[in-house]
Amino acid sequence: MAEENDSTELVPDESGRGVIPTRRGLRTASTRSQAPARPQTRRGGRRSAPAAKRKSPARRFAVVGVIVALVGTVSIPAFAAATSGPETRTIQQAAFDDAQSLVVASHDQPASLSRSSYSATTSGEISKREAQAAAAARARKAAAAAAAAASYSSAKINLNLTGPGTGAIRWPLAKVDHIGDGFGARGGEHQGVDLLDAGGTPIFAATSGTVNVSSESYFGYGVAVTIDTVIGGQKVTTLYGHMRYGSRQVASGQKVQVGQVIGLVGSTGRSTANHLHFEVMINGTHVDPLAWLRANAG
Ligand SMILES: [Zn+2]
Known part of the structure; x- marks a missing residue:
């Protein structure tokens, strides 16, 4: 049983790890490259405000500056995302690789820790913790069973089929020749x-x-x-x-x-x-x- 549960749980995990990094990678790439661009917009805005009060050419210049800054914020991430320069990639790769291993670790740890983490002192507390642990174990078992059941579908069977007979005990095959x-x-x-x-x-x-x-x-x-x-x-x-x-x-x-x-x-x-x-x-x-x-x- 243990072997079978392990194998069925691993399959979705492996496929999940295969899918998540690509999505996360894309998300990380866009948010990371936008982050350094934001201060530029704010700085441009602050500088243009006092300049606009003094002279109108300066205002025009400031407007151009803001536009340049805006174009910069838009085009920089696009450029960063489009190019796969060795520096950009190495940093981003390292960042989301770390994030991945952290996600996996935090997901796995509670299950293994909860089994042996009884730090209660009174018998009432202990039995309460044990009950909680048992409930958690049941929930995990049910989840594993559901996952295992979902993986059975490799053979297509008409589930509306029923064995012949009407009694409480029936033959396990339609005919026994x-x-x-x-x-x-x-x-x-x-x-x-x-x-x-x-x-x-x-x-x-x-x-x-x-x-x-x-x-x-x-x-x-x-x-x-x-x-x-x-x-x-x-x-x-x-x-x-x-x-x-x-x-x-x-x-x-x-x-x-x-x-x-x-x-x-x-x-x-x-x-x-x-x-x-x-x-x-x-x-x-x-x-x-x-x-x-x-x-x-x-
Ligand atoms: Zn036999």
């Missing part, structure tokens, strides 16, 4: 059932519930999702493994409805052919998923 290794195969090592189907076939949530795991790399399962729910007072966890890369449609913590598309059949992780590896745990114990589906799905 070919079954590979069953529950307890490979000397008891295989804790699920392999439902063979073409790569790209939609996988449906077998129950409603809350997504626990949603990962591009979940051990040997490869791209996998798990959903937790309670049915008849028992905790039921379903696991969907070997999904296609980039096909997950749900994020950790997200509520899902039975029959909702959660991803596509693939062959990621420890897998040699396209299939859905499907597991069911009831109160933490693996059960035969095929028997469970046959008894309950509808």
Whole structure:
């Protein structure tokens, strides 16, 4: 999970850093080059005022001076922006490079500092700070989940598709024609059932519930999702493994409805052919998923 979150957060960051410097660079260039020009205008204005009282030719001269100054203020930044002389560029480059590193640092620091900065003394203060830190952590997790969810769109799936059936438990594939290794195969090592189907076939949530795991790399399962729910007072966890890369449609913590598309059949992780590896745990114990589906799905 950590790996997956890191990679998804880095992508927008990297692209953001690529975009921001160019915009900032342009803004910095124009404001910086205008700054030294402003005093010229003010100085010109101050000098022209007393001169205008004495003589009219002087006033004319002053007016010309003001115009020259104005033209100067307009043309100097344009010139500065247009030319890329080594001096101008070096200063500006250094200025906004520094600004960039400061922006990045100030953006990153609060997140890492808030976790360990408990300087409270009373137990009430400590628990209050802890509650605040927990809330902040939840907010960050939710933001990360949202960012991760937004990055799933590489595979276009019709989300209006729903799995067949009307019950609280449904088959995770529209049709199950070919079954590979069953529950307890490979000397008891295989804790699920392999439902063979073409790569790209939609996988449906077998129950409603809350997504626990949603990962591009979940051990040997490869791209996998798990959903937790309670049915008849028992905790039921379903696991969907070997999904296609980039096909997950749900994020950790997200509520899902039975029959909702959660991803596509693939062959990621420890897998040699396209299939859905499907597991069911009831109160933490693996059960035969095929028997469970046959008894309950509808
Ligand atoms: Zn399997």
